[in-house]
Amino acid sequence: xxxxxxxxxxxxxxxxxxxxxRCDPISGHTALYWYxxxxxxxxxxxxxxxGNSAPDKSGLPSDRFSAERTGGSVxxxxxxxxxxxxxxxxxxxxxxxxxxxxxxxxxxxxxxLTVL
Amino acid sequence: AQSVTQPDIHITVSEGASLELRCxxxxxxxxxxxWYVQSPGQGLQLLLKYFSGDTLVQxxxxxxxxxxxxxxxxxxxxxxxxxxxxxxxxxxxEAGTNAGKSTFGDGTTLTVKP
Numbered sequence: 001x002x003x004x005x006x007x008x009x010x011x012x013x014x015x016x017x018x019x020x021x022r023c024d025p026i027s028g029h030t031a032l033y034w035y036x037x038x039x040x041x042x043x044x045x046x047x048x049x050x051g052n053s054a055p056d057k058s059g060l061p062s063d064r065f066s067a068e069r070t071g072g073s074v075x076x077x078x079x080x081x082x083x084x085x086x087x088x089x090x091x092x093x094x095x096x097x098x099x100x101x102x103x104x105x106x107x108x109x110x111x112x113l114t115v116l
Numbered sequence: 117a118q119s120v121t122q123p124d125i126h127i128t129v130s131e132g133a134s135l136e137l138r139c140x141x142x143x144x145x146x147x148x149x150x151w152y153v154q155s156p157g158q159g160l161q162l163l164l165k166y167f168s169g170d171t172l173v174q175x176x177x178x179x180x181x182x183x184x185x186x187x188x189x190x191x192x193x194x195x196x197x198x199x200x201x202x203x204x205x206x207x208x209x210e211a212g213t214n215a216g217k218s219t220f221g222d223g224t225t226l227t228v229k230p
Contacts, residue, residue, distance in 0.1 A: 004159070035220075042120075042206055042220035043160075056217055091159065105218070107152075107159040 004108035012114045021077040021111045023092030031098020032075050037089040050098050082115045118143040118211045122221035129197050130229045137192040137224050139207035148210040149190040155203045202228045
């Protein structure tokens with residue numbers, strides 16, 4: 001596909017369960033970003049990958065959150081022991097080079113996570 | 117630390133009227149500045165960005181924004197709004213030392229009256 005894709009588009013889970021969210025970046029993009037958008041708020045930066053490494057994990061809210069990227073492509077965001085405050089839309093973006101603001105980020109449609 | 121303020125939560129304009137969405141940032145040096153649009157059920161789309169040079173930036177869909185260092189502002193403008201412009205608009209800032217880590221404002225929701 002031409003754009004960033006994310007799956008699933010919607011996820012409903014019970015409190016305490018683990019969830020995995022997937023992001024497929026644009027082919028050839030070296031940088032990948034995860035953001036969280038809570039209801040009525042702006043985007044909150046979570047983590048940024050350059051290739052398979054994450055230079056900046058400072059935005060991860062707690063140790064229940066982790067992310068990995070393999071083969072310089074697909075990334076998975078994992079939330080363990082989900083809590084109701086984790087309910088949000090999780091957005092992924094990719095950019096060609098990363099590491100500089102002049103590089104445009106292209107966003108996926110997001111995964112809406114609801115924790116009951 | 118960098119921060120962004122969008123003072124207007126919600127703005128309503130009539131179709132054909134002009135539009136200005138406000139954005140103020142906080143950062144010690146010249147940051148990278150962005151405006152994104154998010155239509156219902158869709159991801160964010162970049163409208164325009166500023167990182168150097170001319171302080172008046174042209175974007176897609178007829179939007180422009182002006183970087184004013186003295187006011188720490190990067191307001192988004194459009195001379196004539198179309199009904200399809202109804203969406204949520206986000207201003208974002210990225211400091212050179214935090215490359216790749218954008219800080220977003222809370223957004224402004226634009227309603228367009230017929």
